[in-house]
Amino acid sequence: MNTVETDIQQAVEDAAAHLYVWALKDIPQDLRDALAAAAETETSVPGQRVLQTILKNVQVAERENNLVCQDTGIAVYYCRVGEHFPLHPARIYQALYEGTMRATVDHPLRSNIVHTLTRENTGPNVGYRVPIVHWDFIADWDGLDVKCVPKGSGSENMSFLKMCVPADGVKGIKTFVLESIVGAGGKPCPPGIVGVGIGGSADYAMHLAKEAIARPVGTRNPDPLVAQLEDELKDLLNETGIGPMGLGGDVTVLQCHIEHADTHMTLNPVAVNYQCWAARRASAHIGADGSVDFDREA
Ligand code: SF4
CATH class of the missing domain: 3.30.1330 (60s Ribosomal Protein L30; Chain: A;)
Incomplete structure (x- = not known):
C-alpha cells in the first residue's frame, strides 16, 4: 500500500x-480566441496597439518556449x-x-x-x-x-468585496462591479476576465469570484438568470471606455464570469476578482x- x-x-x-x-x-485556446476577437473589435489606436502587442507576446512566448x-x-x-x-x-x-x-x-x-x-x-x-x-x-x-x-499580483490586487444589503438587489450588485472595475482602471492589465462571486458569506463570495476567473473563457453559468447577468455586466463594463491597459478603447473586459451560492435572507455579498489578460x-x-x-x- x-x-x-x-x-x-x-x-x-x-x-x-x-x-x-x-x-x-502556453495560454489556452479559448483565451487566444478571446484576445483575437478583442483585436478584431477594438477601434481605438492605442487599444489596438496594446492588443497586437499582447498577441505578439503570446506568439513569441510560444516560439521561444518562454513565459507570457x-x-x-x-x-x-x-x-x-x-x-x-x-x-x-x-x-x-x-x-x-x-x-x-x-x-x-x-x-x-x-x-x-x-x-x-x-x-x-x-x-x-x-x-x-x-x-x-x-x-x-x-x-x-x-x-x-x-x-x-x-x-x-497586478490583477489579484484588484479584488473587492462589498456586503450589499438585500434591498440593494441586483442593481446593487451591478453598481458595485461597475464601480470596482472603473476604480481599477488600467492597473489589472486589462482586457481580462472579471470574476464575480455572489451569495454565500463574505469569504465564500470571494472564493466564488476566484473560481469564476478559472473557468474557460466565455463559458456561461448554467443558471439562465446568472448567465443573463454575465452578459449584461460584460456589455456594461465594455461601455466604460477604460480599454486595453487602461489607455482607452472598446474592450475593457474579455468576459464576465459569475459564480453564485444561496445566502442568508439578510445577506447580499458581492465579490470581484479581476483576472488580467494573461489568464x-x-x-x-x-x-x-x-x-x-x-x-x-x-
Ligand atoms: S499581465 Fe497579469 S501577471 Fe502580468 S504583470 Fe499584468 S497583472 Fe501581473
Missing part, C-alpha cells in the same frame, strides 16, 4: 511541476478529489507543494512568495499556506483533477493507477 501511495504522490508532484510551468508559458509574463504569480490549485482516490489530501497537498518548488528551482522561475509581515522571501514560490489549494470532494469516483492557476491555467486528470492526462482547455 505504501509503495502505491508513494508512486501516486510522485505522479501528482510531477504533474504539478509540469502544470505550473506549462500554465505560465514575468510575474509567475502565486500558485493556486483547484483539486477535485474522488472519494476512492488512493492518496490522502494531506499527501496531495505535499505533492503540490513539492511540485511547485521543483518547477521554480528547475526552470528557474521568479520566486514571489514572502512572509506577509517581514516581507522576507520564503522559498521557491512556496511558504506558509502557499501554494493555495481549493478542494472539492466527489462521491463514487477514484480520480483526481488538478487545475493550476498562477495568479499575477493562465492548466489542468491534469490523474487516475487511481497514477496515469496522468494533461488537458489544455479544462
Whole structure:
C-alpha cells in the first residue's frame, strides 16, 4: 500500500511541476480566441496597439518556449478529489507543494512568495499556506483533477468585496462591479476576465469570484438568470471606455464570469476578482493507477 501511495504522490508532484510551468508559458485556446476577437473589435489606436502587442507576446512566448509574463504569480490549485482516490489530501497537498518548488528551482522561475509581515522571501514560490489549494470532494469516483492557476499580483490586487444589503438587489450588485472595475482602471492589465462571486458569506463570495476567473473563457453559468447577468455586466463594463491597459478603447473586459451560492435572507455579498489578460491555467486528470492526462482547455 505504501509503495502505491508513494508512486501516486510522485505522479501528482510531477504533474504539478509540469502544470505550473506549462500554465505560465502556453495560454489556452479559448483565451487566444478571446484576445483575437478583442483585436478584431477594438477601434481605438492605442487599444489596438496594446492588443497586437499582447498577441505578439503570446506568439513569441510560444516560439521561444518562454513565459507570457514575468510575474509567475502565486500558485493556486483547484483539486477535485474522488472519494476512492488512493492518496490522502494531506499527501496531495505535499505533492503540490513539492511540485511547485521543483518547477521554480528547475526552470528557474521568479520566486514571489514572502512572509506577509517581514516581507522576507520564503522559498521557491512556496511558504506558509502557499501554494493555495481549493478542494472539492466527489462521491463514487477514484480520480483526481488538478487545475493550476498562477495568479499575477497586478490583477489579484484588484479584488473587492462589498456586503450589499438585500434591498440593494441586483442593481446593487451591478453598481458595485461597475464601480470596482472603473476604480481599477488600467492597473489589472486589462482586457481580462472579471470574476464575480455572489451569495454565500463574505469569504465564500470571494472564493466564488476566484473560481469564476478559472473557468474557460466565455463559458456561461448554467443558471439562465446568472448567465443573463454575465452578459449584461460584460456589455456594461465594455461601455466604460477604460480599454486595453487602461489607455482607452472598446474592450475593457474579455468576459464576465459569475459564480453564485444561496445566502442568508439578510445577506447580499458581492465579490470581484479581476483576472488580467494573461489568464493562465492548466489542468491534469490523474487516475487511481497514477496515469496522468494533461488537458489544455479544462
Ligand atoms: S497583472 Fe497579469 S499581465 Fe499584468 S504583470 Fe501581473 S501577471 Fe502580468
